[in-house]
Amino acid sequence: MLGDYSGLELCKIIRDDEETKHIPIIMITAKTTEFDTIVGLESGANDYLKKPFSINELIARVRALLRQFAPKTEVPKSSLF
Template sequence: MLLLRNQGKSLARRQRQHARARALPEPQSQRPRPTRRFEVEDLINTPGVVVGRGIYWRQQPRFSTGSRVLQLAVVSTAPGKKVLVVEDEADVVEMLVRAFNRAAGFNVITAADGAVGLRRAREESPVLVILDLMLPKMPGLEVCKILKGDSLTRHIPILMLTAKAEEIDRIVGLELGADDYVSKPFSPREVVLRAQAILRRGETPAETQ
């Protein structure tokens, strides 16, 4: 009889211990960390999602642009002057994003080909377009021509990115209405300074006071 009573107490004690253990929170290290999954094309084409200061991804999304791959380095919705970079080379995009981040006051949105760049310029109304001339789907000169011929986008200044051998293209781009150009390879800091100079030229006296 005494043995059965002891066994009953032991069983009840184990049940109470088990119940307390289940009520305790899991150790932080064992909790699954929440993850966000995006289709990269949806992320890039989502209005209001921009590349700039803010959230840094450990595993950067990647999407293919023909034979090249572009990485989306940073995603942010922080306020700032919106700059559109139309460029299909990952290293160039990354350099420009970092340079504009250091300058502060800018958000960078990106497009990996001319067609997407044209659409994003119309949707996002950036204060500046940084436009590579050699792009898939639609060349930069065609993008420049369309933007400068559209009453909704003709006011947006364009800074061209060109290779040193593209002198004729640079001349044509300037004739089409581009505001300035930078030859590759370039210093990212120079691009930021030229962008700031273009924006200063576009300010009215009332805005500068």
């Protein structure tokens, strides 16, 4: 439903590319069956959000993915008490 590619095709393209495969993907879709969800997740999506949804749910899911994928940084020793 995107134009040149389906969301599933685009997800696979992103996952197959070395430069983009690390990018978290949330599929937002009107396809609501259990089968559609499974296919979306199996195609490489990290999360699958069905329409209609609340903006608060979307924000919570984005935050959860950012926590999961945020780079882990070490605390410099000089800042330890």
